[in-house]
Amino acid sequence: MSGNNNNNLNANLEEMSNFLYDIIAKDIADGKYKEIAIRYPPGPNGYMHIGHAKSVLINYLAKKKFGGIFNLRFDDKNPVSDEEEYAKSICEDIKWLIGTDPDNIFYGSDYFDKCYEYAVKLIKDGKAFVCDLSSEEFTEYKGDFNNPGKESPYRNRSAEENLDLFERMKNGEFEDKSKTLRAKIDMASPNMNMRDPIIYRIIDVPHYRQGNKWRIYPMYDYAHPLQDAIEGITHSMCSLEFENNRPLYDWFIDNVGIEENKKPHQYEFAKLRVTNTVMGKRYLKDMVETKTVDGWDDPRMPTLSGLRRRGFTPSAIRDFVLKAGVSKVYNNVSIKLLEFCQRDELNKTAKRKIAVLEPIPVTIINYPENQTEYFDVSNNPEDETSGTRKIAFSKYLYIDKSDFEENPPPKFFRLKPGGEVRLMGSYIIKCEEVIKNPDGSVKEILCVYDPETGGKNPPDGRKIKGTIHWLSKNNAEKININLFDYLFISEIPDDKNYAEHLNPNSKLEYKNCLIEKDALEADPGERFQFVRMGYFYKDCKYDGTYNRIVTLKDSYKI
RNA sequence: UGCGGAAUUGUGUAACGGCAGCACGGCAGACUCUGACUCUGUUUGUCUGGGUUCAAAUCCUAGUUCCGCAGCCA
Numbered sequence: 001m002s003g004n005n006n007n008n009l010n011a012n013l014e015e016m017s018n019f020l021y022d023i024i025a026k027d028i029a030d031g032k033y034k035e036i037a038i039r040y041p042p043g044p045n046g047y048m049h050i051g052h053a054k055s056v057l058i059n060y061l062a063k064k065k066f067g068g069i070f071n072l073r074f075d076d077k078n079p080v081s082d083e084e085e086y087a088k089s090i091c092e093d094i095k096w097l098i099g100t101d102p103d104n105i106f107y108g109s110d111y112f113d114k115c116y117e118y119a120v121k122l123i124k125d126g127k128a129f130v131c132d133l134s135s136e137e138f139t140e141y142k143g144d145f146n147n148p149g150k151e152s153p154y155r156n157r158s159a160e161e162n163l164d165l166f167e168r169m170k171n172g173e174f175e176d177k178s179k180t181l182r183a184k185i186d187m188a189s190p191n192m193n194m195r196d197p198i199i200y201r202i203i204d205v206p207h208y209r210q211g212n213k214w215r216i217y218p219m220y221d222y223a224h225p226l227q228d229a230i231e232g233i234t235h236s237m238c239s240l241e242f243e244n245n246r247p248l249y250d251w252f253i254d255n256v257g258i259e260e261n262k263k264p265h266q267y268e269f270a271k272l273r274v275t276n277t278v279m280g281k282r283y284l285k286d287m288v289e290t291k292t293v294d295g296w297d298d299p300r301m302p303t304l305s306g307l308r309r310r311g312f313t314p315s316a317i318r319d320f321v322l323k324a325g326v327s328k329v330y331n332n333v334s335i336k337l338l339e340f341c342q343r344d345e346l347n348k349t350a351k352r353k354i355a356v357l358e359p360i361p362v363t364i365i366n367y368p369e370n371q372t373e374y375f376d377v378s379n380n381p382e383d384e385t386s387g388t389r390k391i392a393f394s395k396y397l398y399i400d401k402s403d404f405e406e407n408p409p410p411k412f413f414r415l416k417p418g419g420e421v422r423l424m425g426s427y428i429i430k431c432e433e434v435i436k437n438p439d440g441s442v443k444e445i446l447c448v449y450d451p452e453t454g455g456k457n458p459p460d461g462r463k464i465k466g467t468i469h470w471l472s473k474n475n476a477e478k479i480n481i482n483l484f485d486y487l488f489i490s491e492i493p494d495d496k497n498y499a500e501h502l503n504p505n506s507k508l509e510y511k512n513c514l515i516e517k518d519a520l521e522a523d524p525g526e527r528f529q530f531v532r533m534g535y536f537y538k539d540c541k542y543d544g545t546y547n548r549i550v551t552l553k554d555s556y557k558i
Numbered sequence: 559u560g561c562g563g564a565a566u567u568g569u570g571u572a573a574c575g576g577c578a579g580c581a582c583g584g585c586a587g588a589c590u591c592u593g594a595c596u597c598u599g600u601u602u603g604u605c606u607g608g609g610u611u612c613a614a615a616u617c618c619u620a621g622u623u624c625c626g627c628a629g630c631c632a
Contacts, residue, residue, distance in 0.1 A: 017572090043632065078631075135630060144628050145560045180630060190561040192628050201630035220632050244562050244627050268563085270625095275569080323581065325571045327564090330625055334569050337582050347595060382595065413593070422591050457591085467591050531592050552594050 009099065009318065013065045018326035020058065020267055024066055024235055035068035036234045040094070041075040041108070041224070044087035044208075049302045050338075051279045053097055054272040054321045058237060060098050071231055072102035076109045077223050079207040079214075093304040097314050108227045109210050115218050115226050116170070118256045119181060119200060123162045127255050128199065129155055130165040131182045138180075141187075142195050148188035149195045155184060169202055172215040176202050183222070185251065193248045197221055225249045226256065228264040236264045239271040240328060269326050276335045276486035276503070277302045283496065292498045293487075299539075299547050300487045300506050310484055311527055311537020311549040316342040335486050339550045346527055346535045346549070351379045351386060354424070354469045355515040355530035355546075357481060359398035361444045362470070364429065367395040372474060375455050377425040380529075389518065392475040393426045398514055403468040404445060406434060413466035415445070422467040424531065428453040469531045476514040480545040481536070483508040515546075 027033055038059045042052065063070035072094060076082040095101055122128035131154045133141060143149035157165075169179055181200035189195055199222035206212050218226075228236045236249075249266045273279055278287075279302060287293050287301075296303055299310035307317065319341040324333045372394045380386040399415065408416040415421045420430045433446040452459050488501045519528065527549065528536050534551040 045632090075632080081631080138630075139628075142628060147560090149628090177630060192561080195628085198630055203630085217630095219630075224632085238632095240563070241626055242632085245632095246562090270564090323570080325581095327571070329564060329570090331570060334582065337570075340582060343594090352592080377591095381592085411593090424591060426591090428591095455591085464591085466593085469592075529592085529594085532594070534594095552592080555592085555594065 009061070009064065012322070013061070016061065016065060016322070018058075018269075019328070020235075020237060020269060020326060021062060021065065023267060024062060027234070028066060033068075033234050036062065036066050037069050037071070037232050038063050038235060038237070039071040039073045039228065039231060039233050040102070041073045041227070042090050043075045043078065043081065044083060044090060045078070045081040046086060046281045046285070047296045047303045047305055048090055048093040049279055049284065049304065050274060050307065050317060050321075051272045051302075052093075053304060053317055054324070054326075055237075055239070056094055056097060057318060057321050058269065058326060060102075062235070062237075063103075068234070069103040071104045071106055071233075073104075073106040073108060073227060073231065075220075075224065075227070076107055076207075076209060077112075077217055077220075079203055079205040079210075079217060082208055084208050089305065093308075096308060097304065097317065099314065104231075106231060107209060108223060109207060111223075111227055111230050112210065112214055112218070114230055115223055118226055119166065119218075119222075120163065121257065122183065122199075122255060123166060123181075124159055125255070126159060127184050128162070128181055129157050129184055130162050130169065131155070131180050131196075131198075132178070133180075135177060138198075142192070143187070145192075151187050152182070152196065155196070166200075169200070169216050170214070172204065174202055176204050178202065181216075183251070185248075191244055191247055193221065193245050194251070197248060221245055221248050222252055225252045225264065225266075229253060229256075229258045229262065232262060233264040236266045238266060238268055240268045240330075242266070243268050268328065270328050270331055272321065272324060273330075273332045274302060274335055274338065275332055276488050278488070278492055283492070286496055287498065290498070292502070297541075299482070299484050309540060310547050311535070312338075312342055313345060313527070316345050319345070342550050343535065343553065346529065348382050349380075350527045350529045350535055352377075352381075352531055353516050353519045353528045354391070354471055355479070355481070355513060355519075355533060355536075356398050356400045356469065356471055356476070357510055357513050357533065358401035359471075359476075359512075359514050360401050360404060360442055362397040362399050362429070363444060363446050364395050364397065364449045365432065365446050366448045369395055371395070372472070373454075375426045389516075391425055391516065392472040393423075394472045394474055396473040397423070397470050398473065398476060399423075399445070399468055399470045401442070404431075404442065406442070414468050415466070419466075420450075420464050422453075422464045423470045424467050426454060426470075427451070428458060428464050471514050471516065475517050477517050477520055478544075479513050479515050479520075480542070481510045481513045481548070482539070482545060483510070483534075483548045485548075485551070 040056050040059045060070050074087050131152045141150045180198045182196045182198050185194045187195045200216045200218055203217050246266050253263050297305040297309045320338045372392050374390040376388040377391050378388055403414040405412055405416050415431050417431050420428055422428050427449040429447040429449045431447050435444040437443045485506050487506050489503045490501050492501045530536050532555055535549045536546040537549055539545040539547050
């Protein structure tokens with residue numbers, strides 16, 4: 001299906017290196033671990049995008065490189081936002097991306113009992129307390145960057161009282177938001193995360209997986225390290241914005257009583273950003289809701305479902321992510337790198353087909369009326385094993401509107417009045433006459449063909465610079481073509497004013513395009529290069545519609 | 559402003575005291591029955607100022623800029 005890039009999950013493991021893998025390699029060299037345990041922990045509250053792909057791949061490839069296990073763990077501890085549908089799509093997207101299932105699929109919500117036990121332990125140890133402060137009071141007591149916080153008046157409740165209140169929180173005796181369980185750390189800490197953070201809050205909403213079992217739900221900072229510890233994760237990798245949370249991560253690991261040699265450790269890397277699109281879940285959701293795009297799987301979206309529907313291959317996405325690299329620098333990787341990765345793969349694997357976007361009739365005036373002859377054309381000049389196919393030639397042809405210019409600019413090598421051009425794979429033709437519509441547009445072009453040039457060079461040795469694609473009337477089927485391109489022409493600001501940043505060419509729809517007949521019999525999922533137009537993929541939602549995945553590079557530079 | 563991070567060419571990423579390299583993009587050329595591919599050439603960089611050293615992107619020092627943290631989000 002795909003060529004060299006298909007193996008980028010295996011081939012480059014040896015030389016694949018980044019600062020995270022250096023840490024792991026050192027830990028293994030030091031004998032700290034024999035093999036590693038890694039996880040990817042999405043909250044099932046949205047669709048995956050290409051930024052998530054980076055995270056998945058960093059984790060999955062670490063397991064491949066160093067040996068061990070790779071868990072998919074749904075961090076599904078928020079009943080308000082987490083949904084089954086999202087979990088399902090994430091499973092699909094990951095399998096599509098890495099070509100296999102994770103070693104395990106776990107659910108953080110299955111650890112709620114364990115988390116509760118640990119919380120009870122913290123209370124008994126005098127390290128957590130039930131707090132009655134309201135949301136507003138909590139914020140006020142927390143202080144700010146310049147001022148230390150104030151201790152909660154409920155901070156010194158007895159362990160017995162806390163135990164009793166906490167259990168009653170669990171049993172649903174209190175209103176939403178009326179009480180929290182907080183860790184007792186340091187209200188004066190310069191790290192805001194350490195100012196007696198909330199570890200449980202009351203949410204009276206049924207959980208998509210646990211039903212009505214729980215009325216209290218743990219916060220990220222508390223649940224995450226425990227989930228890691230429960231699964232025996234060795235290296236917990238997350239994005240940069242959690243650097244300030246690491247001391248808290250360690251605090252919970254230390255105080256909950258995880259054995260020294262079973263303590264997971266958190267490491268941070270910069271998440272992937274890509275030019276000419278947006279990655280934030282809020283933005284993606286907003287674009288769907290404002291109909292800026294047609295849905296989560298709109299082929300212009302950076303979601304994996306969108307990229308998949310556009311026709312991007314998982315191997316190209318992997319290649320892209322690996323080429324973009326891993327560091328701690330705030331980055332903005334060019335979309336052109338993704339396009340390059342996709343072209344690079346498809347150039348080697350995609351069969352060539354001739355398609356005409358905007359057909360103009362061409363009549364070969366010196367060709368017999370009822371004659372058809374067939375030329376052998378390579379399916380892929382890059383791949384000798386791809387074989388050839390037959391293309392029909394007759395008196396009545398179509399060429400693309402863009403391949404004819406009545407008043408050609410300099411260095412225009414395609415068809416022009418009185419000029420010669422090669423019809424790819426067949427004859428050289430010469431433009432004799434242009435017939436116009438009343439509005440001045442081209443209605444038909446009359447040409448003569450040179451019988452000496454069928455699939456071979458002219459005997460007189462003259463050089464014809466231009467080669468264009470074409471279709472015989474009896475070898476043309478109608479299709480629709482969508483030309484997709486990147487979404488935005490510039491950064492979009494916080495005001496979400498998409499309109500003024502949208503790329504007007506991000507989606508161009510063409511009806512009544514023509515394609516070689518036998519292309520319609522293509523295998524599902526097959527990708528084509530429409531000669532000189534780019535790489536295309538049949539839209540899985542709309543039969544008979546082809547999406548352009550990427551253009552050919554500089555195809556029509558004039 | 560307190561704390562935590564980060565600064566290498568247009569972009570991304572290497573170099574871990576010893577010739578600043580690679581990829582993408584850009585530009586120029588060669589080739590071409592795809593203006594693609596391929597090939598060749600090419601441009602541009604160590605945030606700033608001091609210091610240590612035979613030698614600094616790398617170590618020290620003082621600054622600058624950018625990012626993150628004050629949700630009962632993650």
